[in-house]
Amino acid sequence: SQKIEQNSEALNIQEGKTATLTCNYTNYSPAYLQWYRQDPGRGPVFLLLIRENEKEKRKERLKVTFDTTLKQSLFHITASQPADSATYLCALSTDSWGKFQFGAGTQVVVTP
Amino acid sequence: DGGITQSPKYLFRKEGQNVTLSCEQNLNHDAMYWYRQDPGQGLRLIYYSQIVNDFQKGDIAEGYSVSREKKESFPLTVTSAQKNPTAFYLCASSIVAPTGPSNQPQHFGDGTRLSIL
Numbered sequence: 001s002q003k004i005e006q007n008s009e010a011l012n013i014q015e016g017k018t019a020t021l022t023c024n025y026t027n028y029s030p031a032y033l034q035w036y037r038q039d040p041g042r043g044p045v046f047l048l049l050i051r052e053n054e055k056e057k058r059k060e061r062l063k064v065t066f067d068t069t070l071k072q073s074l075f076h077i078t079a080s081q082p083a084d085s086a087t088y089l090c091a092l093s094t095d096s097w098g099k100f101q102f103g104a105g106t107q108v109v110v111t112p
Numbered sequence: 113d114g115g116i117t118q119s120p121k122y123l124f125r126k127e128g129q130n131v132t133l134s135c136e137q138n139l140n141h142d143a144m145y146w147y148r149q150d151p152g153q154g155l156r157l158i159y160y161s162q163i164v165n166d167f168q169k170g171d172i173a174e175g176y177s178v179s180r181e182k183k184e185s186f187p188l189t190v191t192s193a194q195k196n197p198t199a200f201y202l203c204a205s206s207i208v209a210p211t212g213p214s215n216q217p218q219h220f221g222d223g224t225r226l227s228i229l
Contacts, residue, residue, distance in 0.1 A: 098162070
């Protein structure tokens with residue numbers, strides 16, 4: 001069956017360091033991969049989209065890579081700040097119709 | 113400001129009761145979605161709609177129903193047939209671009225938390 005795995009353990013990181021999150025998938029050939037940020041009690045907020053024919057995307061301090069051979073996406077937050085503390089979700093779609101499957105998310109805690 | 117409004121924020125249901133969760137958007141988006149989020153699990157798609165008067169079942173549609181009579185509204189009814197309705201429900205919308213909605217970000221509301229009394 002299709003499976004999306006994100007590290008369930010919280011990532012604790014010191015301010016100023018780079019946080020790296022993984023999103024692994026099995027039995028899947030996603031055409032689109034999105035990353036979202038979710039704060040407690042709130043809805044997810046879109047961060048980045050990457051397509052299957054793209055290797056890397058950047059937006060300000062954020063970078064996402066997509067390796068279809070390894071079946072993995074990496075999400076990087078450089079120069080992390082306490083305000084980056086949140087849960088980060090990856091979402092995959094195999095078609096163009098907006099039907100995504102989400103991972104359970106990884107919590108990031110940035111300490112001063 | 114444009115966005116998605118979900119109401120109420122908290123909702124309580126008695127056994128055997130149907131309840132309806134509201135979702136309204138003023139983003140002029142064609143596509144709308146309903147997800148369910150349980151602790152430690154990813155969002156799971158309940159229903160989605162690409163256009164008015166049309167909608168499709170997602171991965172966990174049993175025990176739920178929707179309607180899409182207006183572009184800006186996509187209410188979700190949790191019926192008594194849903195045996196485990198306690199969860200955080202999220203509504204989202206997106207543009208349906210020529211390349212498809214998967215190529216666009218989804219905009220989420222702030223959810224409704226449903227509990228059983």
